[in-house]
Amino acid sequence: MCLGVPGQVTQVDGLTADVDFWGVKKEVRLDTVDEPVESGDYILNHVGFAIRRIPESEIDETLTLYESMMGGGPDDMLREDLMDEVEAARSKSTDDEVDEEPADAQDAEDLLDELDINV
Amino acid sequence: MSDRDRIPGGPTGDVTGPDIGDNALEFRDPEKADALADRAEELVAAMDVDEVSVMHVCGSHEQSIAKFGLRSMLPEGVDLRMGPGCPVCVTDMPEVDEAVALATEGHTIATYGDMLHVPGTSASLSDVRAAGADVRVVYSAAEAVEIAAETDNEVVFFATGFETTAAPTAAVIRSDPPENFSVLSAHKYVPPAMEVVAAMPDTDVDGFLAAGNAATITGWGLFEELVEETDTPITVGGFEPLDVLAGLVVLLRDIRDGEATVRNAYPRCVTEEGNKPAQEQLWEVFTTESGEWRGIAYVPEANLVLRDEYAHVDANERFDIDTTAFATNGPSLSDECICGDIMAGRADPTDCEMFGEECTPEDPVGACMVSSEGTCKIWHEYGGRPDL
Numbered sequence: 001m002c003l004g005v006p007g008q009v010t011q012v013d014g015l016t017a018d019v020d021f022w023g024v025k026k027e028v029r030l031d032t033v034d035e036p037v038e039s040g041d042y043i044l045n046h047v048g049f050a051i052r053r054i055p056e057s058e059i060d061e062t063l064t065l066y067e068s069m070m071g072g073g074p075d076d077m078l079r080e081d082l083m084d085e086v087e088a089a090r091s092k093s094t095d096d097e098v099d100e101e102p103a104d105a106q107d108a109e110d111l112l113d114e115l116d117i118n119v
Numbered sequence: 120m121s122d123r124d125r126i127p128g129g130p131t132g133d134v135t136g137p138d139i140g141d142n143a144l145e146f147r148d149p150e151k152a153d154a155l156a157d158r159a160e161e162l163v164a165a166m167d168v169d170e171v172s173v174m175h176v177c178g179s180h181e182q183s184i185a186k187f188g189l190r191s192m193l194p195e196g197v198d199l200r201m202g203p204g205c206p207v208c209v210t211d212m213p214e215v216d217e218a219v220a221l222a223t224e225g226h227t228i229a230t231y232g233d234m235l236h237v238p239g240t241s242a243s244l245s246d247v248r249a250a251g252a253d254v255r256v257v258y259s260a261a262e263a264v265e266i267a268a269e270t271d272n273e274v275v276f277f278a279t280g281f282e283t284t285a286a287p288t289a290a291v292i293r294s295d296p297p298e299n300f301s302v303l304s305a306h307k308y309v310p311p312a313m314e315v316v317a318a319m320p321d322t323d324v325d326g327f328l329a330a331g332n333a334a335t336i337t338g339w340g341l342f343e344e345l346v347e348e349t350d351t352p353i354t355v356g357g358f359e360p361l362d363v364l365a366g367l368v369v370l371l372r373d374i375r376d377g378e379a380t381v382r383n384a385y386p387r388c389v390t391e392e393g394n395k396p397a398q399e400q401l402w403e404v405f406t407t408e409s410g411e412w413r414g415i416a417y418v419p420e421a422n423l424v425l426r427d428e429y430a431h432v433d434a435n436e437r438f439d440i441d442t443t444a445f446a447t448n449g450p451s452l453s454d455e456c457i458c459g460d461i462m463a464g465r466a467d468p469t470d471c472e473m474f475g476e477e478c479t480p481e482d483p484v485g486a487c488m489v490s491s492e493g494t495c496k497i498w499h500e501y502g503g504r505p506d507l
Contacts, residue, residue, distance in 0.1 A: 003179040032287060032396060034394040047284055051283060065362075077500040081491050
């Protein structure tokens with residue numbers, strides 16, 4: 001229940017969005033999203049609320065990561081938690097605008113670059 | 120090259136997490152995984168200590184670590200434990216008793232599935248539901264509001280979770296829910312608990328791997344104060360196995376260098392300031408109060424309670440909750456439960472005599488075996504009792 005799942009916004013109606021999670025369509029609330037969202041955007045959904053708009057440059061990798069975590073068969077616990085999240089969506093209400101650069105913490109990023117880790 | 124068979128020591132020095140055996144999954148990029156494991160090994164070798172103790176505080180981290188067998192990739196001497204990272208598990212029995220009492224009085228209780236089987240002092244919500252109480256499992260706070268809109272009965276949302284879940288609860292409270300809707304908050308706030316655990320002499324944490332998802336909301340800047348207070352480095356890490364390994368490598372480097380600082384190894388999702396609109400929702404509705412975290416400690420300012428402005432939605436204000444009928448119990452198996460020690464990083468699930476025996480996910484004794492974020496359930500699901 002901690003992880004959240006990414007999905008694509010297909011329609012925005014005020015503070016509610018229709019979101020497609022690997023073919024499963026759900027309503028997600030936009031009260032707690034960090035940036036304005038429009039149709040075509042990807043968001044990270046947590047218990048039926050969008051908590052992040054995923055920047056375009058990160059969409060492909062994010063989806064790949066989640067797909068890799070969902071591997072392991074139908075009874076796998078992590079997969080089940082993620083599927084629960086897919087089920088977790090629903091209804092409506094305020095979003096603001098925050099436009100932020102990724103964190104400085106430059107040293108960590110340098111090290112990750114050095115190891116060629118794209119996070 | 121990492122040695123996938125090697126098993127480093129756990130908190131008690133002889134256990135390492137579930138033996139995942141054939142369940143180990145392939146990495147998306149095994150070469151990167153091996154490069155990270157090698158780097159971790161170099162860093163630990165340079166430390167010249169017997170044991171490096173790293174604590175993470177998130178059930179999803181533990182799931183990823185257990186599912187992908189990450190402990191077996193870490194160098195010998197790295198002790199990677201889960202701390203108080205399961206909000207359901209740290210919910211104190213008297214809090215469960217309140218929900219049980221409200222359900223028994225005839226009110227509808229809506230709660231997340233994990234909360235259903237968590238033992239109160241003498242009963243769980245699942246017990247009273249079997250006896251006829253109206254207890255509903257919801258996936259979202261918004262669903263609890265929908266239930267209230269469709270009934271005249273009082274609907275109490277028994278809310279649990281850390282910041283990522285508390286922000287949605289705050290959002291529904293702020294969007295004029297029906298008058299018969301109220302919230303019984305068991306929401307928790309992690310940073311003060313990390314401070315308490317860091318100060319425990321028998322826990323002795325050298326570094327924290329902080330949960331990337333909570334930090335998506337709070338931002339990594341929040342941890343700077345904690346680093347100062349505890350003189351312990353903190354790295355924010357993601358959940359995908361390579362993210363976890365990368366976070367650990369960054370953290371191990373700070374431990375080696377004696378650098379008490381905050382690093383962000385999950386810049387894909389986490390910024391310094393976090394998600395401001397979600398924080399505004401959260402702190403508009405909630406404030407912190409001190410209280411007991413089950414089995415761990417009395418933690419200052421780590422329970423999220425509704426502010427006075429929202430007293431009309433606060434189940435504790437709306438109802439005179441009498442838990443006396445549920446607050447006493449004879450000796451029971453749960454007296455033997457060491458869930459608190461496990462959540463404080465003082466013990467492993469396998470230190471518990473009941474693990475996998477009297478206590479299983481089908482018939483749990485303690486909350487750590489109930490929740491999918493609980494260490495015991497995760498270890499049980501990903502390999503059962505490891506061979507010692």
